[in-house]
Amino acid sequence: MSSPVAVEDLHLAYGERPVLAGVTLEVEEGEVALVLGGSGSGKSSLLKAILGLERHQRGQVRLFGQDPTALPEEEAAQLRRRLGVVFQQGALFSSLSVAENVALPLQMHTALDPAGTAQLAAGLLELVGLGPAAALLPAQLSGGMRKRAALARALALGPELLCCDEPGAGLDPAAGAQVDQLLLQLNRRLGTTLLVVTHHLPTIERLAGRLHLLEGGRVVFSGTLAQARHSGPAGVAAFLGP
Ligand SMILES: Nc1ncnc2c1ncn2[C@@H]1O[C@H](COP(=O)(O)OP(=O)(O)OP(=O)(O)O)[C@@H](O)[C@H]1O
Ligand SMILES: [Mg+2]
The missing domain is CATH 3.40.50.300 (P-loop containing nucleotide triphosphate hydrolases)
Incomplete structure (x- = not known):
């Protein structure tokens, strides 16, 4: 391989x-x-x-x-x-909530329906310990939370x-x-x-x-x-x- x-x-x-x-x-x-x-x-x-x-x-x-x-x-x-990527500055979309940021690659590149997308995004946020922050905007997060949100998004497509x-x-x-x-x-x-x-x-x-x-x-x-x-x-x- x-x-x-x-x-x-x-x-x-x-x-x-x-x-x-x-x-x-x-x-x-x-x-x-x-x-x-x-x-x-x-x-x-x-x-x-x-x-x-x-x-x-x-x-x-x-x-x-x-x-x-x-x-x-x-x-x-x-x-x-x-390939998944977490950039040095996180590079989250500032007008989208944490959950929406994580859902974005799923919406763009999978055939999941909205409910399935939301469920998977929620699971990824749980994985990085951000379940309670799902509805927040990136500007409302601490640096560490932003990094973890970027990680969840990078993991979305496995x-x-x-x-x-x-x-x-x-x-x-x-x-x-x-x-x-x-x-x-x-x-x-x-x-x-x-x-x-x-x-x-x-x-x-x-x-x-x-x-x-x-x-x-x-x-x-x-x-x-x-x-x-x-x-x-x-x-x-x-x-x-x-
Ligand atoms: N888009 C760009 N246009 C012009 N110069 C750039 C660009 N990106 C990086 N550079 C220059 O290239 C060099 C290397 O930058 P790079 O960001 O790759 O370094 P780095 O090793 O990641 O540094 P750091 O540890 O500070 O993040 C620097 O001198 C930087 O100014
Ligand atoms: Mg660098």
Whole structure:
């Protein structure tokens, strides 16, 4: 079976400014992959290129063995629907309630009737502990609640791969730990492959996945946390701290 994500020699620039300069990275089925790197190192850009939201200039992104840019639009969209995403800022629709935000992908991409959609959305909100907040608008939520609502929405179509940009950003330590636990449960119980961007050490320790350090537009280290600490290049140890 093909890997959910295989990135090869990816180059991405914004105008004249190169951000990714030859990234090669593979995420295997069922694993937890963590992308690390300093602020501005291109982590979110890499995620966007994988999701097809930014166009790369060179190299290739393969999802489940297929290059979406080589497929007809509808097939590429179908392929990308196998991926769920939680953006760095949550990116909820501000005029829709929490329940409506979660229901939206179901309305767009399934044949469920309104009652079935509402029931499934309610179940997803229970899963992330937001049942009582279903009727609230995003502006009425705390940062942690917003992140969990975005997670519920990302899970609506049962993604095989979940991409999550800075799951703990802006959250207090307890809320951050809760989001990490949810991610772990998804991975352990449902076998969802995770691709998580983070530079938060407690998250890195909790998710205990394979690390990929992005530096100078490339992946300069791939391996476990223990390997990074004991035998990684100096830059990795410095990044992780004592
Ligand atoms: N849409 C865009 N247009 C122009 N430049 C961009 C765009 N998005 C990102 N950049 C630039 O690309 C570089 C990498 O940004 P990116 O958001 O990928 O970094 P990051 O590693 O996710 O950082 P952070 O940890 O702060 O989230 C930055 O210098 C940023 O200014
Ligand atoms: Mg980012």
